[in-house]
Amino acid sequence: MRTRRTWLxxxxxxxxxxxxxxxGSSNSSTTSSTSSSSGSSSSSxxxxxxxxxxxxxxxxxxSIKSKGTLTVAEDASYAPxxxxxxxxxxxxxxxADLAKALAGVMGLKANVVNxxxxxxxxxxxxxxxxxxxxxxxxxxxxxxSVDFVDYANVGESxxxxxxxxxxxxxxxxxxxxxxxxxxxxxxEADAKTxxxxxxxxxxxxxxxxxxxxxxxxxxxxxxxxxxLGFSDTPVAAYQVKQSGGLFKIVGTAYAVSPYGLAMPKxxxxxxxxxxxxxxxxxxxxxxxxxxxxxxxxxxPLSQVKIxxxxx
Numbered sequence: 001m002r003t004r005r006t007w008l009x010x011x012x013x014x015x016x017x018x019x020x021x022x023x024g025s026s027n028s029s030t031t032s033s034t035s036s037s038s039g040s041s042s043s044s045x046x047x048x049x050x051x052x053x054x055x056x057x058x059x060x061x062x063s064i065k066s067k068g069t070l071t072v073a074e075d076a077s078y079a080p081x082x083x084x085x086x087x088x089x090x091x092x093x094x095x096a097d098l099a100k101a102l103a104g105v106m107g108l109k110a111n112v113v114n115x116x117x118x119x120x121x122x123x124x125x126x127x128x129x130x131x132x133x134x135x136x137x138x139x140x141x142x143x144x145s146v147d148f149v150d151y152a153n154v155g156e157s158x159x160x161x162x163x164x165x166x167x168x169x170x171x172x173x174x175x176x177x178x179x180x181x182x183x184x185x186x187x188e189a190d191a192k193t194x195x196x197x198x199x200x201x202x203x204x205x206x207x208x209x210x211x212x213x214x215x216x217x218x219x220x221x222x223x224x225x226x227x228l229g230f231s232d233t234p235v236a237a238y239q240v241k242q243s244g245g246l247f248k249i250v251g252t253a254y255a256v257s258p259y260g261l262a263m264p265k266x267x268x269x270x271x272x273x274x275x276x277x278x279x280x281x282x283x284x285x286x287x288x289x290x291x292x293x294x295x296x297x298x299x300p301l302s303q304v305k306i307x308x309x310x311x
Contacts, residue, residue, distance in 0.1 A: 050100075050101045050102075050104035050105045050278075050279065050282075050284055051104065051105070052104065052105065052106070052107035053105050053106075053107075053274075053275070053278055054107075055274070056105050056106055056107075056271060056274045056275050056278060057105075057106055057107035057271075059106075059267075059270050059271035059274055060106050060107065060108065060268070060271045061266050061267045061268055061271075063266070064108070064130055064268060065107075065108075068108060068109060069108060069109050069110070069111050070099070070102075070103045070106070070108045070109070070110050070111065070130045070131060071111050071113060071128075071129050071130045071131070072096075072099040072103075072110050072111065072112045072113070072129065072130065072131045072132070072133050073112075073113055073114075073115040073119075073120045073123055073124070073128075073129040073131070073132050073133075073134065074091055074093075074095055074096060074099075074112055074113070074114065074115070074120075074132070074133055074134040075114065075115060075116055075117035075120065075134045075213065075214075076091045076093075076114045077117075077182075077213040077214045077215040078093075078117075078134065078135050078214050078231075078232075078235050079093060079235065079238050079239070079242070080093055080094060080234065080235070080238045080292040080293060080294065081093050081094050081095050081134075081135045081232075081234070081235060081292075081294075082094070082095045082096055082133070082134060082135070084114075089114075091112050091114060093292060094288055094289060094291075094292040094294055095133040095134060095135065096112050096133070097288045097291070097292075098133065098151070098261075098279075098285070098288055099112055099131065099133040099261075100112070101279055101284050101285075101288065102261075102272060102275045102276060102279065105275035105278050105279065106271050106272075106275050112133075113129070115129070115134075116183075116212050116213065117134060117182055117183065117184050117185065117212075117213070117214075118183045118184030118212065120132040120134055120136075120262070121142065121145055121146055121184075121262060124145075124146050124262055124263060124264050125145055125146065125264060127264070130263065130264075130268065131261055131262065131263045131268070131272070132146070132261070132262035132263070133261050133262075134262075135154075135232055135235070135259060136148065136259060136260050136261070136262050137154075137185075137186040137232075137257045137258070137259065137260070138150050138257070138258045138259065138260030138307065138308060138309040139186070139257070139309045139311060140309050140311060142260075142262070142309075143307050143309060146262045146263060146264060146265065147262070147263055147264070147265050147268075147269040147306060147307055148258075148260025148261060148262055148263075148269070148306065148307050148308070148309070149260060149261045149263075149269055149272045149273045149276060149304070149305075149306055150258040150259065150260045150299065150303065150304060150305055150306075150307075150308040151258075151259055151260065151261060151276055151285075151299065151304065152258065152259040152289075152294075152297045152298060152299055153256050153257070153258055153259070153297055153299055153303075154232050154233055154234060154256065154257065154258075154259050154297050155232070155233040155253035155254055155255055155256040155257075156186065156187055156190065156230065156231070156232060156233060156253065156254060156255050157230075157231065157232070157233040157236040157237070157249055157251070157252075157253045158171075158174075158179075158228045158229065158230050158236070158249070158250050158251050159221070159228070159229045159231075159236045159239060159240055159247045159248065159249050159250060160221065160227060160228050160229070160247065160248060160250045161221060161222065161224070161246065161247060161248075162245055162246060162247060162248045164224070165227065165228075165248070165250065166227040166228060166250070167250060168228070168250055168251045169251055169252070170251050170252060170254065171190065171194050171251070171254060172194070172197075173251070174191070174194055174198075174206050174228065175194075175195075175198035175201075175203040175204050175205070175206060176198070176203065176204035176205070176206075177206060177207070177227045177228055178206075178207040178208075178209060178225070178226045178227050178228070179191050179206055179207070179208055179209070179226060179227070179228045179229075179230050180208075180209040180210075180211065180217040180218070180220035180221055180225070180226035180228070180229050180230070181208060181209070181210055181211070181217055181230050181231075182210075182211055182212070182213060182214040182216075182217050182231070183210050183211060183212050185214075185231075186255075186257070187230040187231060187232075188208065188210055190230075190255065191206055191208050191230060192206075192208060194206055195208070209225060209226050214231060214235070217229060217230075217231075218239060221247070222246060222247075228250070229247075233253045234294050234297060236249060237249065238293070257309070258299070258303075258308050258309065259297075260307075260308075260309075261276075269306050269307075270306075273304065273305070273306055276304055277301060277304060280301050280304065281301070285298065286298060
């Protein structure tokens with residue numbers, strides 16, 4: 001989700017989506033801009049370059065190799081993982097850079113397209129996309145539909161308004177509160193699960209405000225409709241940093257789980273796994289995470305695997 005504009009540079013119409021952003025998308029083509037039924041796509045001016053590796057390229061399924069292009073879906077509302085550049089259509093960020101680098105190693109060009117988060121996995125299974133690189137938590141439920149190549153370890157965090165917000169120590173304290181989340185995310189599921197625990201314990205439940213993008217979920221917090229925003233820890237931290245004091249992190253991060261690159265069950269996972277190992281070994285992987293201030297969520301080579309979820 002995300003050279004990037006500062007929060008104050010965001011137009012009023014997008015103000016809340018940038019400070020309040022959380023899941024990304026982008027077009028990784030290097031020269032052209034296109035559109036799709038799922039959203040917009042565009043080229044990035046800072047595409048990382050990686051030389052093709054013949055042994056890795058040999059693992060790419062013939063149907064993708066013949067196209068020469070890897071169509072990558074991202075929801076560009078999740079800075080700094082994936083978000084829109086100042087031009088409003090180019091997707092930039094950690095996942096966008098990583099997708100481009102992986103494609104290069106596989107001997108392909110990456111075409112990163114914007115898509116609403118909840119539509120990405122259905123789009124993969126329907127053949128509209130070749131890969132989803134949008135801060136997906138790899139879990140057993142999602143593994144039934146798609147394969148994942150795990151590439152980072154990330155927890156979840158809450159944030160609130162600095163003035164007039166609320167205070168919690170952990171997720172068990174959100175009983176009776178209104179929480180904004182993006183549709184289809186792990187946070188949506190976790191808030192719902194905690195709400196059930198609250199009512200089972202005789203406490204008030206959790207009121208969830210569910211939005212199609214993280215940007216809208218963030219707006220609910222800034223406008224006071226929700227007392228808490230809930231997103232992946234690096235995304236929450238980025239929004240707090242960019243908000244100019246509007247937001248603050250509340251409580252402690254929890255539930256560290258693997259991020260996974262999602263793809264159809266067509267064998268592409270083996271090529272992506274091999275390409276990721278190349279990028280880790282040559283330093284490109286680390287430099288991408290450092291570029292976006294995401295040091296600390298990288299995983300060592302020994303933890304890079306296919307479908308590594310434990311729950």
